Amino acid sequence: MINNLREEIRYHEYRYYVLDSPEISDAEYDQLMKKLERLEKENPELITVDSPTQRVGGEPLESFAKVEHSTPMLSLSNAFNDGELRDFANRVYKLAGTREIEFIVEHKIDGLSAILTYERGRYVQGATRGNGIIGEDVTENIRTIRSLPLRLKKDVNLELRGEVYIAKGDFEKINEQRLDRDEEPFANPRNAAAGSIRQLDPRIAAERSLSILVYDLLSYDLEGIDTHSQALNFLIEQGFKVNWHQKCDNIDEVIELCKQWTEERDKLPFEIDGIVIKVNNLALRQELGSTAKSPRWAIAFKFPAQLKTTVIKDIIISVGRTGALTPTALLQAVEIAGSTVSRATLHNEDEIKRKDIRIGDHVLIKKAGDVIPKVVKVIKNKRNGSERIFQMPDSCPVCGGEVAREGDEAVHRCTNVTSCPAQRREGIIHFVSRNAMNIDGVGPALIDQLLDRDLIEDYADLYGLNKDMLLPLDRIGEKSAANVIEAIQMSKQRSLHRLIFALGIRHVGAGVGRVLTEHYHSISNLSRATQEELEQIDEIGPVIAASIVYFFKEIRNQRVIDKLRAAGVKMEEKKVVDNQEKPLQDKKFVFTGGLEKYTRNEAKELVLSAGGKVTSSLSKNTDYLVVGDNPGSKFEKASELGVEILNEEGFDELLGL
Template identity: 65%
Template structure:
């Protein structure tokens, strides 16, 4: 015990925290420590003792809060303020030049430059700061909804818990485990007779999803920031300007380099392709982005990826192994996909024992046979595939493979439609198709029915309790309680989860139907253009194709889906079961349909995420840059350069109070 008063203790605590944060920044961000580990530990112990004696002085952003806290029961869901889109891929210089041509065409004469960054092989995360304190950390999840990993992210020493900026900010970064730390961790696990981690990425992902943050604290995770999504008081013109600002605040930002044109980008890619192993963390490529933020806004995005960025993927690592057998797997659309069963081989940090062979044409083109010695790689460092056969290794014992003329699951007829490379089972009642279709329907991005997984679906099909996903809504608890691992409580939970799913958003229902080529992004676009299944069903292929971002392939697939009688029967039974097959009233209230809003200055009544949510729920778009296509600029205190640009372009300018009145007036008139 000390003899300090609370006032003196508070001064000491503040001084210690400031000193510790400075040393954390030097050690974990700059990699340039100015004191020894022992000296740092002594500072931390002094702070811990003072906080123990004066617990009322403990704050959420204190360095002592990095050691891990209470054990969670589960992770809370977090809805992202802006969708985390995927990037299109480039695999060679030709792909990069094609990307540049598309950019040049869409920017019609504008000058632009690129920024090139490392594509870290880790785990994407979102961070929110409020009034200078780290408030929330979340995983990417499905791009729309992630998981709250705030407690685990607090253990990352390179992530500041307190910054000198009294604002609301949202950032994105990549959590990773250094190669040296990965090696240390695996050596420790082997000593403890635990299974080693397969690769640094898996170890990092497993660490941030620990319910006990003390375990995450032991893993020495790192993070590199690669984007600033929103800022409540500041505006930026370029990505490089954002990076400079974040570095000043004490963040460890991703390596980056400016490139005047695409040829300079290609040179940088070639350099890092040779030098990637010199880094103490894994990278599987580089990310190329437009530097100017207003030009990004002009280029926009497709349903799944931005048009202003692309990922250059390094050539895949390759190894030789032997094909022991070839098996056929069935997807939910009836596609028969041949898969090579391999002699296990270590490849790009993990053990590979299966590789896709894509389709019959691919097998014939590469002359792949059972027993062949083959060269395998991970396409984009993710999906194993057979590159080529080492024919000089053949000894005559190899066997040619033929696609079956009957479905290996149901025995039904299989056909290969003219002009397609894929062979399909024609039996819409095929158990394999039904199982995959139902799994898709209940998945998190679709109807999100908790407790209905592969094992239960298999039992339901085997016991003839269901034939398709519509039957789920006609199950009773008495049907379930005698199944394996289905007691009274479990069966009740399943029935309640099924019932709760009847009121999902319209776009999720569209995605859940499993219409070929309709992913979650396309489902959102369809839901924005049609109010109900009936409206969508009546649309012609030409009308569908006329919708921005819905191409001819998707349009024909949707049109064909509704022509199929079995699918119409499915929809009829879903309607009978009480599934909402149209937008909710709140989804249909689109009084800002098609309007673009830009916000500038510090708002008093709303956070940036709140105004974005208000605008988008009403059918509008909240964008970051002023252009001739902007409909309204909303100004808070101390508006920036966007105000001047809006006046030049003659864009209507609203005060925050006028924006509030607009929203409230429209909402009251709708109700």
């Protein structure tokens, strides 16, 4: 009886999550699940790991185990135009000795690659791609994906590859929920999916509406599968949700499909950033082989960035936690890459002058990396004389303090460091943010109320709050007030590197926080460090060192730290020996120019977590220079020194992202 019930539930899960064609209502499905849960509770000896009730279970992990892939997960070479697609086809024709070759075209889903293993028809392991050779064991998180079959129709051994993603509609719902909880919304579906799969608690992954599309059968103990299309059809028969695919007899048909999906990509319920073209015949794939980085039998056609025309209605100024004044263009709203864009950062005065951007201008915009809105160029022939030249203000728009531009910096800053309300507000928002003290439930809306009612003056005052002080505030009830106080108290035990980052020391990102923790192990030790001593650390140059010393000398900062210490916030951390294998151990990185997909701190954190080091100065000992927009003199210097230069795509490839 219990096995029949499991099969019935699996069938309805397949109809709902894979075919999108349910045969019963949600309430009827829930009744079946409750019945199975009751039977398993009464007969625990009958519970199996592939039961529908076992998708979410177990305690949160302390860390992910490493998984060595049976075959290297290579990256695909990219093509950006018709000519490069024809070059790819001609290389295949030449190596194969024939032009009679069938290609398979697939969507390039913008998500996170996963390698799945089944033994005797049962799901046993899920792993991330990692660096292509070693990934992370995320078995329990992938198990939570409802469209993934835990048991196949055949008792076969399989290893296959798929893409984990979050559909556009689900992504919008997740962000609405996060905003309701005063949490920072996710930047894009890809980051949300990747972050969800790498949660140590599977219950969090289960809440994120993850989906998976399978697109490659890597190894199998089957006969009669000679082509990629046959492999995909077999996977469909086994209950998998398989990526869209279409056969093409020649490269002209491939190019037509690439053009079609370039225009129609927004019609899909999930994000794609290109089209993948593969040789269909599996034996020919083996014959064609691979280079050190990429298979010769496949290529990815990358979509060009979508450009739209709009008008700059105004330019406004925001003030950040370090006093930086950032100009932002208010745009006539326009749809681009699947979302409505009404703002674009203009970075600084130099950027505005370089592009000659004026209020009232017609401009071309795109989403840099399909994420961040960016002004590409001004359409000057549409000017009619009504446009206005923008001037950076001489005084802070928030506090009226003097604005200055120091040395060769491109940024204007409010010099009223101790009293500017905008800097205080942004400093508190930074302190509670996910990468800092990660205080759940304390978002901008609550912080504004706390400041407006003089309940706090700085982030240290958060630790003096109690439930009765919160209850009179808007949208705060008994339960939410208790949750906020609990989250604040829990944050007292955060790692020291998080606290150092949270303090808001100028130029000190999350990565530098880790470096300082490794060297000093306590706030007291760090506060006594001299500039000369700090500069002896590879990752810390004169600017960062001076900023650290200045921060701890400032009387107001000393008082805030004293309040944190008195509140019981952890101020020290014992040295921990990390024996975990790191793919970029001791490799030295320098960044230059503006990155599209990451903030500079996010990029540094990625390097440090992989065992690498990040420095601000370039030398012959630097291993990699990562180059973004407007790289400056470091690009030329790296070429002279023979330092390997990576663009963002190469950086992702090196990190296995």
